[in-house]
Amino acid sequence: MKAAVVFEKGQIPQYADFAEPKGIQENEVLVSVKAASIKNLDKARAGGKHYSAENKTHQPTIVGSDGVGYLENGSKVYFFSKKGTVAEKAVADKKMMVEIPEELDFSTAAALPNAVMGSAMALKFKARIQPGDVVLVNGATGITGRIAVQIAKLYGAKKIIATGRNEKSLKELQELGADEAISLQLSDEDFKEKIKKIHNETPIDIVLDYIWGHSVEIILSAFKGDGTFSHKTKLVTIGGMSGDTIQLSSQILRGTDIQISGSGLGSWTKEESALLFSEIIPEMFQAAIEGNIKIETEEVDIKNIEAAWNTEIQTGKRLVVRI
Numbered sequence: 001m002k003a004a005v006v007f008e009k010g011q012i013p014q015y016a017d018f019a020e021p022k023g024i025q026e027n028e029v030l031v032s033v034k035a036a037s038i039k040n041l042d043k044a045r046a047g048g049k050h051y052s053a054e055n056k057t058h059q060p061t062i063v064g065s066d067g068v069g070y071l072e073n074g075s076k077v078y079f080f081s082k083k084g085t086v087a088e089k090a091v092a093d094k095k096m097m098v099e100i101p102e103e104l105d106f107s108t109a110a111a112l113p114n115a116v117m118g119s120a121m122a123l124k125f126k127a128r129i130q131p132g133d134v135v136l137v138n139g140a141t142g143i144t145g146r147i148a149v150q151i152a153k154l155y156g157a158k159k160i161i162a163t164g165r166n167e168k169s170l171k172e173l174q175e176l177g178a179d180e181a182i183s184l185q186l187s188d189e190d191f192k193e194k195i196k197k198i199h200n201e202t203p204i205d206i207v208l209d210y211i212w213g214h215s216v217e218i219i220l221s222a223f224k225g226d227g228t229f230s231h232k233t234k235l236v237t238i239g240g241m242s243g244d245t246i247q248l249s250s251q252i253l254r255g256t257d258i259q260i261s262g263s264g265l266g267s268w269t270k271e272e273s274a275l276l277f278s279e280i281i282p283e284m285f286q287a288a289i290e291g292n293i294k295i296e297t298e299e300v301d302i303k304n305i306e307a308a309w310n311t312e313i314q315t316g317k318r319l320v321v322r323i
Helices: 040-046 106-117 120-126 143-154 167-176 188-201 214-223 250-255 270-289 302-309
Strands: 002-006 014-017 028-038 066-070 076-080 089-093 097-099 134-138 159-164 180-183 206-209 233-237 258-262 296-301 317-322
Touching (some): 066 106, 076 106, 097 270, 106 143, 106 270, 106 296, 120 143, 120 206, 120 233, 120 270, 134 143, 143 159, 143 167, 143 206, 188 214, 206 214, 214 233, 302 317
Parallel strands (some): 134 206, 159 180, 233 258
Antiparallel strands (some): 028 066, 028 317, 066 076, 076 097
16 A cells, blocks of 8 residues: 655655555454644654654654544544554554544544644643633644634633734634734733733633743743732643743742643543543534634645655644545
């Protein structure tokens, strides 16, 4: 079969022949793949830079962590696989599979679930969002941040604040449900004062962070208490595009009712992961059909995977490989 294969660690995937899956287990099923999205996760894994792949000996590997296609009985499904998905055939775990409604196109079905994992899981299980909460999405102009704004609205957020560097994307976020947009290109002092003003007027319940780094240091300093009772805020980190570490003052933690946690592979319980497939993704597929969630894609044929791998995709769009 044809597949997108990384033959040596750090190389760009090549369109090549690869052995069809064999030895399918009882809990697995074979999928004829029609599309698969390419995320930062997939690129990091392919390069051996993701924490889930750091200590593994590299062997020729098919890229991709999820995809969409048909089962032998004709069912249209989204699936997750640890054995690669950008190929004509892929092996799926039966417990990590979701039926796709006929009304939903393959590109949307391929692109949406990873962004849902990076937003709904954090909102629902880490932040425990409640209707009426005020949510700040830091680094919201990326594809997952855009979905986070829309899902926070679906989950009943009273107010949503979005931050980012791309001015055009910030305006688009207000059309998608953000009530306020703050540019990360402001000076540190101006950015801090804007966050502080909002927090004083409508206390922020949840911060979903996609970039970490210096902006988080400023946000935390804006929340810093003064020795009186403070509002409880939950900060959930999901990405580290601006750096993997921050400097955190002990005084902020001692003087502020703030809870810091992370959301990602390895941080969810088995029960939460099961609900992702049984409830959350189906719910978001339906929201997409109804027009309550919008995601843009850029499509490329699997034959052109090498050229597309490092191509800069327009902000807010997900690369989808058609097979």
